[in-house]
Amino acid sequence: MRCSCEGNFFMSVQYGIGVDVGSTSTKAVIVDAVGRMVASHLIPTGGSAALSAAKCVERIVADVGIRQDDTPIVSTGYGRAQVNGAGERITEITCHSIGVHHLNPEIALLIDVGGQDSKVIRIGKNGRPADFEINDKCSAGTGRFLEVMSRVLEIPLPELGALALESTAPSAISSTCTVFAESEVIGRIGAGDSVKDIAAGIHLSMASKIGTLSRRVGVVEPVCVTGGVALNPAFRFYLSKQIGVELWVPEEPQLTGALGAAILSLKNND
């Protein structure tokens, strides 16, 4: 991955660790002194944020062959307070923003769709957030929505996006509430809609919810999408149509929060 601030850091530390404990998955990243990602790991968060963070860190530290005690850690995500050894805890808003800016300094708007929430961040000076909106009250418009729908349709989640892209006439699915949409999907199945049309309707509904959130912050290009859902091609297709712009997706869109945290761990130690 390209690094925007290569050589900018004061070389007092060799490496920095970022840990992003999300509601669904825990991610950890190690960057070297110039901000290059040298190791990463992702596991389900499960029942204990502290444990999943510890496991993740243990793994990447071993991969790189460094001592954890000598390396600064910044934690982020909803479980950030539970990460042992973190020198600082910074919100995922700031960490995603810094992480994306590090990978592509041009990006002006970041849309992150996580397992249980989604956020839209306008990136300002030095990669810091200038404005943000979060949807964390309702699982419609989050990864959870797609999970529920894949279960209802009995299609594995990784296949849902590709199937949806085959449709030319998406079913009408409401975007207000996951529970409500679930019964609508069952209704569409009963009405004889094809599975690919329903799958497309599901993605369209989700994209429209996130489109609204994005317009609230203001769509400014270039736009980046991160989070696990960014890997889903149908979601990207419909979101791009909804907000009327091309989307840039990093190679590993789930890791930008942890990356930002790792970058900040270096900055805080320079």
Add this chain to the structure above:
Amino acid sequence: MSEEKAYRRLETSQLLQQISFRHMLEAHAASEDGNLTWITSGFPVEIPIAMGIGVVYPEQYAAIVGAQKVGPDICGLAEEYGYSNELCSYARASIGATIKPDQSPLGGLPRPQALLACNNICGTVLRWYDAVSELTGAPVYLFDTPPIDDEQLPHHVAYVRQGLHKLVDFLAKKFDTTMEKENLRKVSQYSSDAIRLWIDSLEACKNKPSPLNCADRFLTMAPVVSSRGKDYCVEFYQALNDEVRGRVKDGIGAIRDERVRLLWDNIPPWFQIFRFFNGLAKKGVVFPADTYTHAWSGKVSGDDLYGSITEVYSNVYLNKGLEAKADKMVQLIKDYALDGFIMFSVRSCKRYSLGQMVTRELVTERTGVPGTIIEGDMVDSRLFNDAQIQTRVEALLEMFV
């Protein structure tokens, strides 16, 4: 750093306890004499006080329910009775406590003989007081103040004024008393004096460091809501003002290490009032101003007291349009040199919370300072998600780095 150390306690808090206790005792005595009204926060309290009638505020009682962290239980009593959990939690708490006073803080409020509602804060109050009326048998008087969009229309002024005269007739008949002009003048004078001192204490927060934080103002505003018009209320605000002005003179702030100055919008989460604001105090965040405690600033004065009451009580913050709310926030941010703002979207209070998203954008556009909206409730802690709120607030603070 301990919580005590980040935050400086007001000496006047002790006096506040005494005056609150006195207010409650007076209410109980009035109820026993068949002379007590329950009254909404925006009601022209000068009228019943001038007529020698006792007053007590269900909204303040509900705040106590919230502060004692029994909101879900007491609101639950109203819900069991059939009220929706979408109803304002102030209403639910007071209805719940009316249904089962023995299970409620302070044994509930003393029983009312009449209920005085003014809809300058919201329309909920009317149905809420109707419900209490059904439970207690006390009649409701609605003092109707049509909302003001731009300017108050002349026929609205005449209408509201007419309502005041009818109120006096209603109270005179119900409580077998009269309205003495001289009494009204005296009560209005006490009320104006208390408000003048209160405003001066609020304005002292323009100083850096700010002598008061949000929790200080939310607690010390109680008498200006419930007891303005009484002599002891003036004494209390004189003591508060002396302490506040003393702090300014000595350069002492409400918090020890003031780094970020924010505006607060809306009612506070009473069940977290110390935890929330003291937690932020530890991070160097102070709230020198808020839209809520600035709402009690209208002084009843002049020769035409009825005219003055009509004007003051029609023009309260919540009775005006969105533009006026944005104007107020912009003005506070400028006057108090604030770095940003937090808007509390209170699930219960649609009137206060409606339009906050747009207001947020307007205010940022006009001031250039960032703000965030957090969601929850002032009494019903079931609607308050700590982790989500913390993320929003911390993300806002990280913008000031």
